[in-house]
Amino acid sequence: MSATATPQEYTLPLSGYTSPSSSAKVQTLASQIRALPHNPDAHPCRADLGTPDGGKTFIADLVRWWKKKKSEATTTINSSSDSDKSSSNTLKIDIIVNNAGYDVVRTLGEITPADFAAVYDVNVRGVIFLTQALLPHLNANGRIINMSSVGARGGFKAMSLYCSSKAALEGLTRCWAAELGANGTTVNCVNPGPVPSDMLDGVPGEIIAMQKASTPIENRLGSVKEIADIVAMLAGRDGAWITGQAISASGLGYVLNDSPGDGDLERSNFE
Numbered sequence: 001m002s003a004t005a006t007p008q009e010y011t012l013p014l015s016g017y018t019s020p021s022s023s024a025k026v027q028t029l030a031s032q033i034r035a036l037p038h039n040p041d042a043h044p045c046r047a048d049l050g051t052p053d054g055g056k057t058f059i060a061d062l063v064r065w066w067k068k069k070k071s072e073a074t075t076t077i078n079s080s081s082d083s084d085k086s087s088s089n090t091l092k093i094d095i096i097v098n099n100a101g102y103d104v105v106r107t108l109g110e111i112t113p114a115d116f117a118a119v120y121d122v123n124v125r126g127v128i129f130l131t132q133a134l135l136p137h138l139n140a141n142g143r144i145i146n147m148s149s150v151g152a153r154g155g156f157k158a159m160s161l162y163c164s165s166k167a168a169l170e171g172l173t174r175c176w177a178a179e180l181g182a183n184g185t186t187v188n189c190v191n192p193g194p195v196p197s198d199m200l201d202g203v204p205g206e207i208i209a210m211q212k213a214s215t216p217i218e219n220r221l222g223s224v225k226e227i228a229d230i231v232a233m234l235a236g237r238d239g240a241w242i243t244g245q246a247i248s249a250s251g252l253g254y255v256l257n258d259s260p261g262d263g264d265l266e267r268s269n270f271e
Helices: 020-034 054-074 082-088 113-137 160-183 205-213 224-235
Strands: 002-005 012-017 043-046 093-098 101-103 138-147 186-192 246-249 268-270
Touching: 020 043, 043 054, 054 113, 093 113, 093 224, 101 113, 101 160, 113 138, 113 160, 138 160, 138 224, 160 186, 186 224, 224 246
Parallel strands: 012 043, 093 138, 138 186, 186 246
Antiparallel strands: 002 012, 002 093
16 A cells, blocks of 8 residues: 655655565665655555554554654744644645555365455455545545456456455445545546566466467566556546546456466465
8 A cells, every 4th residue: 555645845655565575675665765856755654454453553653653754844943833833734645555455366165264354354444444544634636546456357267355356446446436526536446467576476487478478569468667657647637537447457468258377376465
């Protein structure tokens, strides 16, 4: 999950992550953000969105950090009025990207209640309650972008938990677009096809070869940048008149009636 808060002088990309293995990557990303020309700051927050209090943990950490940053800044500004300080000390968020996800590859006969909880707690419940926790801080004309998958509209063997949870995000996207649009807030969904990632590393090579061969655009996988560019468009001014939509970013290469493989794929997660 990531959010961008932009009150007055700050631009603050904020990232949430779960696994210890993601820590180094997130810290590297934060350093890259801080090095940008417009001098933004960044705050990585570790929170397990698959737990009931994951969203609350995230927002509590975020608010504490925000207040500390603003306190440090305002100690050097003695000419501000009390009302100005009150306004600037209120956390405001412009963009929410729900990007956390989890996958358990099981056939119908193999799925356990624990498998169901593991996937739906992150992919559905986590998205709902994290967004709910952030909603009071979301500015008018805000942007919410839910990262789904082409699996939301496909039927893939041994992936019923993942695909159905991602389909749920499309439903949430349409409902939230109807609920939140009065103040200019847009809510959209991006459905990426196969992209090089830790998750894809667990997929057999022959399946990746099939995915490439079935993609009309250069017979290749998508790139992280290509997906990020779509998210950036939806998050910016160009996305102001797009809401309630699910945008497939697959190069037309993911044939929805084909299975991506058999039921012996390795269990994988991407956090």
